Amino acid sequence: MFKTPRGTVDILPDDQPYWRHVEAQATELCERFGYRRIDTPIFEESGLFVRSVGEATDVVEKETYSFSDRSGDSMTLRPEATAGVCRAYLQHGMHVLPQPVRLYSVSAPMFRYDRPQAGRQRQFHHVNVEAIGDPDASVDSEVVELAWRFFAGVGLRNLTLVLNSIGDQACRPGYLEALRRYYEPLVPGLCADCKRRFHENPLRLLDCKKESCQPHAREAPRSLDHLCEACRAHWDELTASLDLVALPYTVDHRLVRGLDYYTRTVFEVLPPAEGAQSTLGGGGRYDGLIEQLEGRPTPGVGFACGVERIILNMKRQGVTLAQQAPVKxxxxxxxxxxxxxxxxxxxxxxxxxxxxxxxxxxxxxxxxxxxxxxxxxxxxxxxxxxxxxxxxxxxxxxxxxxxxxxxxxxxxxxxxxxxxx
RNA sequence: GUGGGCGUGGCCAAGUGGUUAAGGCGCCAGGUUGUGGCCCUGGAGAUCGAGGGUUCAAUUCCCUUCGCCCACCCCA
Missing domain, CATH: 3.40.50.800 (Anticodon-binding domain)
Incomplete structure (x- = not known):
């Protein structure tokens, strides 16, 4: 008998109210914030993701669903939304629109070849927003606020909003250097994963969950202490803006994100139950990305969250919704x-x-x-x-x-x- | 990719080295003429994940494999 492929699920009628609720909430909220809906293809030329997400990232290195089509071109099922949206921004000349261009997607299917587990599937769905074309911190603040309001809107409670700045091209190299200098003598005492991280992606040393590595990560140099003047100013304005609208964020200097394109602002939203797969959504600024994709230098900031994880947490928190009305x-x-x-x-x-x-x-x-x-x-x-x-x-x-x-x-x-x- | 747990009819689930593998839910039918929900009765539906091995005999023991789940990695 045929079954759903590994890591995929059927969304059965009983679950549809959750999906509808999340989608309706997202749509209403995004449009209230002035975002316009966009849908991009679920597959793109493979090169798009290599260039944007980053060649050395796990997502691209070992999690993509890639195939050559009948003409021999390499295609990849999208593992995230930002690359495609930025591609669309360039392809359709959206730089002539009033900036920033605010775009959102709802229940957009994403694909990653992972080993499935709770809250993790090979096909999953994102609610995604992007604001492209404005470097100002007020836009970062807006995106964070939108994300926060969204989770509240679907009925989730007791969430945590963590925030950090990882600098930009100007100050990140110096920070990474400081990080390496700090960790170098510690390498022998690190866990196997962290030894690897030290070489591959030092930023990731910071969020190791291992008991033995935690103290090192806590004491590690902080990116916020190494920001250049521009990044510092941006960060200060962002936090001031969030204070203005009373968003209860927590600064977490160990927050880093898995995609290469982030600059300055990064943030995540976490559910109350700490543990595996805890990230409900995350985002940040990506001021270098469009340029990576051969566009004029164009700043951007965005956010994505996993619909499945949202629904999982809604159920855990006892959010109940009416089923579709029976036939009359x-x-x-x-x-x-x-x-x-x-x-x-x-x-x-x-x-x-x-x-x-x-x-x-x-x-x-x-x-x-x-x-x-x-x-x-x-x-x-x-x-x-x-x-x-x-x-x-x-x-x-x-x-x-x-x-x-x-x-x-x-x-x-x-x-x-x-x-x- | 690594580690752990689990695989009995659509779903939940008991059970044993040996005649026809409980039960519940659901499904179908019936409980006199064209009427539901409760109740009663009956029925269909499982080669006990698959393959191999041990044994006179395996669903129950062993091996392999596949699948699912959970965790690591990573991330949504």
Whole structure:
């Protein structure tokens, strides 16, 4: 039997209310903040991600779904949204629009070839926002605020917002150097992963979860202490702005992010239960990215969060949502002569705006009633020989049990004032 | 890629080295003529993940494999 591929899931009807809620919330909020919806392809030329996300990152190095298409071009299922949105910004000349260009996506499928576990799948979905074309810290502040409001809006509580600045091209090299100098003598005492990190990506030394490495990370040089003047000013304005709008952020000097393109601002939102896969969403500024993609130097800042993780946490926090409303009426019928009229009646009622289902064929009336009961239909309309002969239909209200005959032509209008209930 | 746990009908789930592998939910049908929800009765549905081995005999023991879950790595 065929099954969903590893790391993928079916989003079944019972779960759809969560998705709809998250999507509706995201859409409303983004548009309230002046963002406009964009959808980009779920696959792009492989080079786009190599150039943007970074060749040496895990995401690109070992997690991409890549394939050559029939013409031999290398394509990659997108592992994140920013690269594609920036590509679209360039491709469509959005630099002529008023800057920054604010764009959002909702439930955009992403793909990473990871080993699945709680809150981690190979196909997952992002809510994503990007504000491209404005270096000002007020835009960073806006994106952080939008992210924060979004989580509150979907019903999540007790979240943590962590914030940091990792500098830019001017000051990052100096910071990395300081970091290396600090860690060099410590390398022998580090865990195996950190030994590797020391060489591959020293920034990551900071967020090692190992007990033995924690003290080193805590005492490590802080990027905030190594910011150049411009980055410092940007950071100061950002924090001041967040204070103004009363966002309860926590500065975490060990916050770094996994994609190479971030500059200055980085932030994450974490759920209350610390542990694996705790990141609900994250983002930051990427002032060098567009240039990497062969555009004119253009600043940008964005945020992405995982819909699956949001829903996981909504469930953990007991957020409940109403299921899709059951069908209002079932049309049942007895005898072959009634089938046509029943089908016609169901059609007419639907045309009148009522949600209606025709009972399955070949069942006794009893079975059809059970069917209607199982669907939680409010009404059953029964069509039989008598009704066909008289041009009527028997209307039964399931809740109270009372029923009466009404002319078929009046069925819709008879129900209309009541189906609101 | 590394480590750990688990795999019994659609779902949940008991169970034993040996006749027809419990039960619950769900599904289907019936409980007299064209009527639901409760209740009652009956029914369908499992080669006990797969392959191999041990044994007179394995769902139950061993090996392998696949799958799922959890954790690491990394990230959403």
């Amino acid at each position: 009426a079932v049309v049942a019928y007895v005898g072959g002569a009634a089938k046509g009229p029943a089908l016609k009646l169901a059609s007419d009622l639907r045309a009148a705006g009522l949600s209606v289902v025709l009972a399955p064929a070949g069942k006794s009336l009893k079975a059809q009633m059970r069917f209607a009961g199982a669907l939680q239909a409010s009404y059953v309309l029964i069509m039989g020989d008598d009704e066909v002969r008289d041009g009527t239909v028997t209307l039964k209200e399931m809740a109270g049990g009372e029923q009466r005959q009404v002319p078929v032509a009046d069925a819709a209008t008879t129900l209309e004032p009541r189906w609101v209930l």
